[in-house]
Amino acid sequence: MxxxxxxxxxxxxxxxxxxxxxxxxxxxxxxxxxxxxxxxxxxxxxxxxxxxxxxxxxxxxxxxxxxxxxxxxxxxxxxxxxxxxxxxxxxxxxxxxxxxxxxxxxxxxxxxxxxxxxxxxxxxxxxxxxxxxxxxxxxxxxxxxxxxxxxxxxxxxxxxxxxEVVERDISVEQMKQTIQYYENNPKVKSIIMLLATSGLRLAEIITPSWSDLYYDSKRKKHYLKTITKRDKVRHALIKDYVLEELLEYRSRIGLDVELNPKDDSPFYPNRHGKRYSLSSLSTTLSKQLADAGLKTVQGERVTPHFLRHFFARTAYANGAPLDHISDTLDHSDPRITKQNYLYRELKKEHDVSEFVDLEI
Missing domain, CATH: 1.10.150.130 (Tyrosine recombinase, N-terminal domain)
Structure with missing residues (x-):
């Protein structure tokens, strides 16, 4: 109106x-x-x-x-x-x-x-x-x-x-099983892997163009230039094995797979080669995660945003500094990362029970 x-x-x-x-x-x-x-x-x-x-x-x-x-x-x-x-x-x-x-x-x-x-x-x-x-x-x-x-x-x-905070724990084994479920479907496999290995939001994947993907010759890695929720620029690492799946998907729907700074086609397109709407991709991917049987450790259903939590928890478990995780996720304050993403991990880590032992 x-x-x-x-x-x-x-x-x-x-x-x-x-x-x-x-x-x-x-x-x-x-x-x-x-x-x-x-x-x-x-x-x-x-x-x-x-x-x-x-x-x-x-x-x-x-x-x-x-x-x-x-x-x-x-x-x-x-x-x-x-x-x-x-x-x-x-x-x-x-x-x-x-x-x-x-x-x-x-x-x-x-x-x-x-x-x-x-x-x-x-x-x-x-x-x-x-x-x-x-x-x-x-x-x-x-x-x-x-x-x-x-x-x-x-x-x-x-x-x-x-x-009230929903448990968002997803095990690495569950994630790998979900990826395996879509082994022959590069479209779904690539988006799941993109979210889980980068911590990107869905909007940060559907907004960029193919021209925003580039190769850093010094680091010998591919990066995606995107705009975050807070209108900041992020250069997100795109792992080679994830990129391979995305290239296969683009190839199947007839889009170019060579890096091209002038290619304005969507970085992650729909099957028609057009740009996804956020609501459409979110709804579709939620159903695909459910079809694969992916659930939290507590047995709750999973939404695409849960993969962002999986990224944070996995990075922390493997030794990534908390402030680096916060920067990568583009949180305005590290407290958001601590309270909303790593609350339970930090509570367990700070538990002093291991200092008290009465085993005979």
Missing amino acids: KVKLNELMFNKFDSGRFLEKNMKEMFYLLLNEEGYPSIYRKFSQNEDEDGNYDYRHLSNFEMIYVYIHMRGKNRKEKSKKEYIRELLQFLKVIKQYEVEDIRQLSRRNVEGYQLHIEKMYDKSSTITKKLNIVKSFLKWCYQEKYTKKDLSRGFYSVRVNKT
Whole structure:
């Protein structure tokens, strides 16, 4: 849906009535970045001696709009959509407190919103993610002097329940059996091996072109230049035996297999030689992993993302430094690697039970 900005003006909306009847229209209006220059002119006309802009005349919706499309943030469309959904939900919920404007909110209202979200969702990780979006928005509103109170203080930490974390342990033997299952299918075999031996995300495999694969003569190895989730450049090592499978697949569907810096065909194409969509490849590969009988050590089903965890755990077990694993996986903080990928390995490693022995 395409909503023109001149058809709906932010400052004419009543947050309660409009949201009830026009949530979809508002969503697409907020997603449309064409109106940023006009709104920018609106709040940047007045500037104080400290360089602060005057946001006082902006509506709550305009503030959300500015926050979503803020210069310098470069948020991806997927992130923008997620932020818009959560912030619209926030405005809808606070209507229950008879609040028409976030500038009328109290800290107690914000605490009430957190209780509302905690009742709606079970997983602490989901609750934390949703609350953090609203918290960061309210924090920004206070920093820009749109609100007089730092309403973000109304949020309190959500205790993460480690029992909610899905066990993602996959043994090397299980992985090898899965690869063997697709011995005569280079298309599936190559993608499984690519994920398991590089730690790449699916998006980082389907985005590059064949021209992004190159040979490093000094290291005598092949590398794939790709863009990570955080818009960083990664040069991922592509092992020779993995590349052989990919070359066989490309050959079967009629694509060139010679390295060519001008070949803009997909690095990992679909059977038509076109670029995969992320959802399509994720769904297809999940089914293929299930067909091969691949499960976690605990017997749970496996998704493509689990192969990224397999990569991290296997690298750590074979002596790779934790900070190097974190850098390779493009984590913004090594704590993500420790808490989400290597939590159980580190807990076992730090267990001092081996220092206490009563064997007679």
